[in-house]
Amino acid sequence: MKLEGYVEHIIYRNTENGYSVINLVSEEEELTAVGIFPYLNEGEFLELEGDYTEHPMYGLQFQVQSYEAVAPKDALAMERYLGSGAIKGVGAALAARIVRRFGSRTFEIMEREPERLSEIKGISDRKAREIAGQMEEKRDLREAMIFLQDYGISVNLAVKIYQQYGQEIYRIIKENPYRIADDISGVGFRTADEIARRVGIREDSDFRIRSGLLYTLLNASGEGHTCLPEPVLLHRTAALLGVPEESVERHLDSLSLDRKLIRKMLPDGQGGELPFVYSAASYYAELSIAVMLYQLNLSIEASDTEVRTRLAKIEKGSGIELDGHQREAVAEAMRHGLLILTGGPGTGKTTTINAMIRYFESENLDIFLAAPTGRAAKRMTEATGCQARTIHRMLELTGGPESVGGRAMFSRNDENPLEADVIIIDEMSMVDVYLMQALLKAIVPGTRLILVGDVNQLPSVGPGSILQDMIRSEAFPVVRLTKIFRQAAESDIIVNAHRINRGEQVTLDNKSRDFFFLQRQDPNVILRVVLALVQEKMPRYVHADISDIQVLTPMRKGALGVENLNRVLQRYLNPAEKDKAEIPFGHGISSGEEGENGKGVLRVGDKVMQIRNNYQLEWEVRNRYGIAIDKGLGVFNGDMGIVRAINSFAEEVTVEFDEGRMVSYPFKQMDELELAYAITVHKSQGSEYPAVVIPLLTGPRPLMNRNLLYTAVTRARSCVTLVGDPRTFQAMVENGTEQKRYTGLCETIKSYISTQMSDL
Numbered sequence: 001m002k003l004e005g006y007v008e009h010i011i012y013r014n015t016e017n018g019y020s021v022i023n024l025v026s027e028e029e030e031l032t033a034v035g036i037f038p039y040l041n042e043g044e045f046l047e048l049e050g051d052y053t054e055h056p057m058y059g060l061q062f063q064v065q066s067y068e069a070v071a072p073k074d075a076l077a078m079e080r081y082l083g084s085g086a087i088k089g090v091g092a093a094l095a096a097r098i099v100r101r102f103g104s105r106t107f108e109i110m111e112r113e114p115e116r117l118s119e120i121k122g123i124s125d126r127k128a129r130e131i132a133g134q135m136e137e138k139r140d141l142r143e144a145m146i147f148l149q150d151y152g153i154s155v156n157l158a159v160k161i162y163q164q165y166g167q168e169i170y171r172i173i174k175e176n177p178y179r180i181a182d183d184i185s186g187v188g189f190r191t192a193d194e195i196a197r198r199v200g201i202r203e204d205s206d207f208r209i210r211s212g213l214l215y216t217l218l219n220a221s222g223e224g225h226t227c228l229p230e231p232v233l234l235h236r237t238a239a240l241l242g243v244p245e246e247s248v249e250r251h252l253d254s255l256s257l258d259r260k261l262i263r264k265m266l267p268d269g270q271g272g273e274l275p276f277v278y279s280a281a282s283y284y285a286e287l288s289i290a291v292m293l294y295q296l297n298l299s300i301e302a303s304d305t306e307v308r309t310r311l312a313k314i315e316k317g318s319g320i321e322l323d324g325h326q327r328e329a330v331a332e333a334m335r336h337g338l339l340i341l342t343g344g345p346g347t348g349k350t351t352t353i354n355a356m357i358r359y360f361e362s363e364n365l366d367i368f369l370a371a372p373t374g375r376a377a378k379r380m381t382e383a384t385g386c387q388a389r390t391i392h393r394m395l396e397l398t399g400g401p402e403s404v405g406g407r408a409m410f411s412r413n414d415e416n417p418l419e420a421d422v423i424i425i426d427e428m429s430m431v432d433v434y435l436m437q438a439l440l441k442a443i444v445p446g447t448r449l450i451l452v453g454d455v456n457q458l459p460s461v462g463p464g465s466i467l468q469d470m471i472r473s474e475a476f477p478v479v480r481l482t483k484i485f486r487q488a489a490e491s492d493i494i495v496n497a498h499r500i501n502r503g504e505q506v507t508l509d510n511k512s513r514d515f516f517f518l519q520r521q522d523p524n525v526i527l528r529v530v531l532a533l534v535q536e537k538m539p540r541y542v543h544a545d546i547s548d549i550q551v552l553t554p555m556r557k558g559a560l561g562v563e564n565l566n567r568v569l570q571r572y573l574n575p576a577e578k579d580k581a582e583i584p585f586g587h588g589i590s591s592g593e594e595g596e597n598g599k600g601v602l603r604v605g606d607k608v609m610q611i612r613n614n615y616q617l618e619w620e621v622r623n624r625y626g627i628a629i630d631k632g633l634g635v636f637n638g639d640m641g642i643v644r645a646i647n648s649f650a651e652e653v654t655v656e657f658d659e660g661r662m663v664s665y666p667f668k669q670m671d672e673l674e675l676a677y678a679i680t681v682h683k684s685q686g687s688e689y690p691a692v693v694i695p696l697l698t699g700p701r702p703l704m705n706r707n708l709l710y711t712a713v714t715r716a717r718s719c720v721t722l723v724g725d726p727r728t729f730q731a732m733v734e735n736g737t738e739q740k741r742y743t744g745l746c747e748t749i750k751s752y753i754s755t756q757m758s759d760l
């Protein structure tokens with residue numbers, strides 16, 4: 001059936017897909033209409049097609065199938081539209097005057113002879129032109145929104161696209177929709193390709209292939225590679241686009257000429273060389289890292305005897321006798337602008353950092369400590385007794401618009417460098433190329449940089465394997481700590497971690513105090529055991545809260561993957577209660593429906609994790625009177641918190657992160673959060689928990705490797721319990737193949753240094 005009326009009030013609007021609930025006033029009645037409206041303004045006059053339905057909670061509604069915004073026919077409706085605020089500078093009173101003058105021809109006159117508006121008192125010629133301009137803009141925008149909707153583009157995105165291109169949009173969509181993926185953040189190759197398909201752009205069009213190549217490199221960077229061997233790139237792109245490799249190859253040259261891609265010869269790992277291809281951003285990131293590292297790596301005069309005497313004094317003062325390698329590390333830190341300190345758990349890295357700090361302090365030097373994540377920085381603070389910050393915080397992250405595209409902007413950079421004599425970074429294995437580039441930019445030669453980490457941990461989530469590449473280049477001083485100290489040797493977590501790393505047998509006889517393996521073969525039984533461990537056994541055993549016991553798993557999917565584990569653990573650890581607010585979580589919210597579609601819920605008290613870097617989210621720390629005492633920007637991938645409040649009225653979820661940092665998430669931004677009763681081993685990097693529980697049954701072989709098991713086990717401070725099949729455990733210990741990362745930093749460092757040498 002058909003209805004018409006004007007939009008009195010928009011009750012709810014999902015700006016992603018246009019789903020809206022509106023209050024519609026027609027001649028006879030006032031009613032609620034629901035449906036998808038790509039474009040909507042209060043005061044607009046609509047012709048709707050649809051049916052009445054009975055909603056269980058809200059009663060009778062008009063379900064809209066299609067609609068059209070039409071110029072209102074009667075004078076009253078026109079007055080309402082003009083006075084609704086849709087046209088800037090026209091309020092209710094002025095709207096009434098305009099309509100009184102032109103009557104039912106108001107809209108016609110405004111469109112065709114806008115200059116006549118100035119016949120009305122209070123409207124100058126200029127204002128008349130402005131009003132007419134706005135009327136036209138509104139019409140253009142509405143038409144563009146409806147046009148873009150036809151290509152499956154969300155309302156939010158359509159607004160962004162229209163803001164960028166205006167009326168050009170029709171030409172761009174028809175000629176080269178791939179340009180949108182280049183110009184607008186939030187539009188990727190897939191969206192552009194879908195538009196292209198609907199427009200009828202040919203599969204082998206130049207634009208499509210060029211865009212596909214860049215997209216394949218971007219995807220590779222998501223897997224941690226900074227570049228790809230040319231044959232791999234061609235193969236992957238051809239497969240993605242469904243075109244022959246030869247058609248792809250032709251475009252490499254033109255993209256290289258435009259400097260969108262960079263080609264470089266690199267070792268193929270078998271003694272020969274192979275052309276590799278970089279995106280411009282990752283190529284220049286690696287190159288500038290190599291140059292800046294070279295510049296930092298100065299030799300500094302330090303007399304051996306003085307170093308020795310001072311070190312002896314520090315050892316005496318702290319009551320710890322350093323071993324040979326640890327002493328060498330401190331001495332090397334005195335003699336070089338750049339130093340790498342690496343070693344596995346319990347090999348005395350922290351003890352060495354502490355000795356360095358005491359030494360530099362005795363020379364009255366300013367020392368900055370930092371780590372890649374909040375949790376790692378907190379641990380560093382506790383272990384050294386000195387304030388450590390996240391690298392992002394040290395570099396003074398700004399929430400500028402440039403950071404929207406996923407890259408951070410920092411106040412500390414080459415123009416405003418860090419004012420420190422010594423900078424020590426812990427957990428270096430987690431630093432990716434982009435963060436490393438930003439860090440080095442903010443450090444001037446003369447400031448000492450000490451990089452500490454364990455190369456055997458999983459590499460950074462972002463692209464690159466900085467620590468490993470730097471060590472392999474043999475271009476910088478490196479001190480390796482290998483001895484496990486007596487105290488650490490009493491821990492089976494540490495001893496077994498080293499065994500795993502060396503690919504040696506681990507005894508799983510449960511005679512340990514901190515390393516257990518519970519043999520179970522049935523996924524449901526394993527789930528029950530994991531729950532019992534988290535809920536009862538572990539908190540008592542290690543004297544910690546339930547929320548401090550972390551479940552780690554290799555996978556996302558499957559009975560023992562993150563998703564299912566979270567569903568089960570939430571049900572038992574934070575069950576529904578009458579006074580505990582909860583909302584649909586997953587897809588319910590964004591579809592604008594009530595969310596009773598079995599996608600799960602988010603509840604006050606839930607343990608959650610931020611799953612991407614958001615440089616613009618604001619946090620604040622409040623005192624007990626609720627007054628903000630500290631504020632800042634940025635919540636990062638892997639940060640964990642607890643849901644403290646859900647406000648359905650303000651459509652906000654409040655989460656408390658470490659150190660009392662409170663963050664409000666608008667409902668539509670909740671896709672940045674995930675339940676975190678269980679997390680993947682990858683996400684646990686850089687964090688430590690009093691006790692860790694690891695279900696281990698099956699999984700894809702490339703993932704189930706030594707590296708992953710080593711990282712998982714070393715996350716536990718006091719106790720590790722693995723539950724599952726010991727054969728899987730054994731297979732992981734034996735699987736020493738790491739997931740391959742294509743990077744060129746090692747060679748870039750070497751070749752840059754050799755050009756500098758030959759220039760001398």
Ligand SMILES: Nc1ncnc2c1ncn2[C@@H]1O[C@H](COP(=O)(O)OP(=O)(O)OP(=O)(O)O)[C@@H](O)[C@H]1O
Pocket residue numbers: 320321322323326343344345346347348349350351352485486487488
């Ligand atoms: N020179 C030393 N003599 C005696 N004990 C030492 C020495 N150096 C370190 N230790 C002890 O060895 C243990 C591990 O040292 P530390 O915490 O510094 O290692 P780490 O490499 O930082 O370990 P993790 O990476 O697990 O934090 C500690 O109990 C520490 O007190």
